Amino acid sequence: MASAKSSARKKSRAPPKAPRADNRLPQILDAAAALFAARGYQAASIRDIVKVAGMLPGSLYYHFANKDELLAAVYGEGVRRISTAVSAAVAKESDPWAGLEAACVAHLESLVAPSPYAKVVISVQPADVPPVAKALIALRDGYEQQFVALISALPLPLHLRDRKSRTTLRMLLLGALNWAPTWYRPSGASPKRIARDFIHLIKAELAP
Amino acid sequence: MASAKSSARKKSRAPPKAPRADNRLPQILDAAAALFAARGYQAASIRDIVKVAGMLPGSLYYHFANKDELLAAVYGEGVRRISTAVSAAVAKESDPWAGLEAACVAHLESLVAPSPYAKVVISVQPADVPPVAKALIALRDGYEQQFVALISALPLPLHLRDRKSRTTLRMLLLGALNWAPTWYRPSGASPKRIARDFIHLIKAELAP
DNA sequence: TTTCAAGGCAAACAGTCGTTTGCTTTGTAT
DNA sequence: ATACAAAGCAAACGACTGTTTGCCTTGAAA
Numbered sequence: 506m507a508s509a510k511s512s513a514r515k516k517s518r519a520p521p522k523a524p525r526a527d528n529r530l531p532q533i534l535d536a537a538a539a540l541f542a543a544r545g546y547q548a549a550s551i552r553d554i555v556k557v558a559g560m561l562p563g564s565l566y567y568h569f570a571n572k573d574e575l576l577a578a579v580y581g582e583g584v585r586r587i588s589t590a591v592s593a594a595v596a597k598e599s600d601p602w603a604g605l606e607a608a609c610v611a612h613l614e615s616l617v618a619p620s621p622y623a624k625v626v627i628s629v630q631p632a633d634v635p636p637v638a639k640a641l642i643a644l645r646d647g648y649e650q651q652f653v654a655l656i657s658a659l660p661l662p663l664h665l666r667d668r669k670s671r672t673t674l675r676m677l678l679l680g681a682l683n684w685a686p687t688w689y690r691p692s693g694a695s696p697k698r699i700a701r702d703f704i705h706l707i708k709a710e711l712a713p
Numbered sequence: 714m715a716s717a718k719s720s721a722r723k724k725s726r727a728p729p730k731a732p733r734a735d736n737r738l739p740q741i742l743d744a745a746a747a748l749f750a751a752r753g754y755q756a757a758s759i760r761d762i763v764k765v766a767g768m769l770p771g772s773l774y775y776h777f778a779n780k781d782e783l784l785a786a787v788y789g790e791g792v793r794r795i796s797t798a799v800s801a802a803v804a805k806e807s808d809p810w811a812g813l814e815a816a817c818v819a820h821l822e823s824l825v826a827p828s829p830y831a832k833v834v835i836s837v838q839p840a841d842v843p844p845v846a847k848a849l850i851a852l853r854d855g856y857e858q859q860f861v862a863l864i865s866a867l868p869l870p871l872h873l874r875d876r877k878s879r880t881t882l883r884m885l886l887l888g889a890l891n892w893a894p895t896w897y898r899p900s901g902a903s904p905k906r907i908a909r910d911f912i913h914l915i916k917a918e919l920a921p
Numbered sequence: 922t923t924t925c926a927a928g929g930c931a932a933a934c935a936g937t938c939g940t941t942t943g944c945t946t947t948g949t950a951t
Numbered sequence: 952a953t954a955c956a957a958a959g960c961a962a963a964c965g966a967c968t969g970t971t972t973g974c975c976t977t978g979a980a981a
Contacts (some may be wrong), residue, residue, distance in 0.1 A: 549757035550968065632923095673911065673914055674914060699884075734949090771960075780939065
């Protein structure tokens with residue numbers, strides 16, 4: 506996906522060929538996501554990952570140049586999934602506050618879902634993987650633009666209408682949500698409940 | 714410190730002896746804190762740590778049974794330092810909201826300070842180190858009791874006086890603060906500014 | 922049916938990892 | 952001055968790491 510296999514596309518005499526149907530790249534991504542999420546990036550070894558995917562270690566390097574780029578691919582897919590879930594949730598609402606609330610619920614539900622892709626986005630710290638750190642941060646920043654838009658649409662009281670206040674609000678909200686997986690327990694409050702409680706605590710008085 | 718070297722203290726004939734003055738345990742802790750904070754727990758090797766401390770790899774095992782317990786010791790020291798800083802800051806205030814604000818400022822300042830001990834507490838995820846995960850979580854929970862007390866002292870509006878609302882408030886605030894180091898830049902807003910902005914955004918209307 | 926690249930196998934490389942063992946140095950209490 | 956434990960050295964153990972290389976299989980386009 507994000508790997509360096511573009512190569513030159515010559516049409517003269519050497520058909521580009523299509524990827525095959527038995528391509529096991531999806532299994533690799535799934536296995537990597539599961540193990541990165543469960544044990545952390547460094548502790549998940551290539552051998553563990555390919556074993557789950559049913560391959561041999563060397564085969565992975567046909568798809569990815571190295572372990573870092575495998576992480577980048579999983580991370581990108583994670584961001585894409587969260588982003589899709591949030592967009593879908595927001596699309597159903599028209600009121601600005603309801604939209605933000607729906608986005609927060611979808612965001613947190615993605616983070617604590619059984620699917621490990623989103624968990625990788627939260628638990629892997631870009632700074633711990635210098636070669637791709639910038640790429641990972643860019644992916645995350647891109648996603649957070651959704652929240653920039655949502656918050657800029659809020660009808661806030663006059664003294665909080667400036668850009669700085671809205672940034673503070675975004676950091677407060679996203680930080681609290683991103684941290685929630687560290688104390689979340691399936692037996693406790695649901696993601697929906699948690700996200701709504703956060704929003705209501707803030708909204709109750711900020712709404713006009 | 715937290716290592717398993719209690720052993721039997723027999724007074725009969727074999728004086729307990731005191732630790733020596735040239736003990737290099739502090740250097741080990743400092744080096745481990747620095748490398749755990751900079752590269753993450755898994756990526757920081759014993760050999761790197763002892764090199765900074767000026768020793769050989771095997772020597773570390775006189776002080777700690779294994780790498781996990783070294784982490785636990787650093788983590789414990791980190792919690793102790795943050796806790797001390799927060800206590801000191803709170804002690805200067807009498808108003809409940811001012812106390813909470815001072816605590817938040819001290820908390821965040823610890824997290825982004827050049828000293829790496831506090832950073833370990835935030836960036837190391839207990840779940841990634843199963844053998845000592847429970848111990849680390851217990852340390853963190855103990856520290857957070859300070860915030861439980863601070864928030865229970867707040868004079869909140871009637872409809873937010875219950876325990877659940879106060880828990881939500883604590884999670885919102887601590888989550889946002891703990892996440893802040895991921896986007897904090899020394900060139901941007903100061904820790905004090907950030908923590909105060911968070912508090913003011915919440916307080917403005919929750920105060921009676 | 923032939924062809925050829927997409928995809929994977931098999932096996933190794935060169936390091937690095939956490940940890941253990943036996944022995945030596947050295948500070949300190951006596 | 953002497954004794955003894957605290958502390959560290961020196962050297963290795965076995966397992967595991969990410970990655971590379973050359974060869975083989977196979978699905979699909981022609």
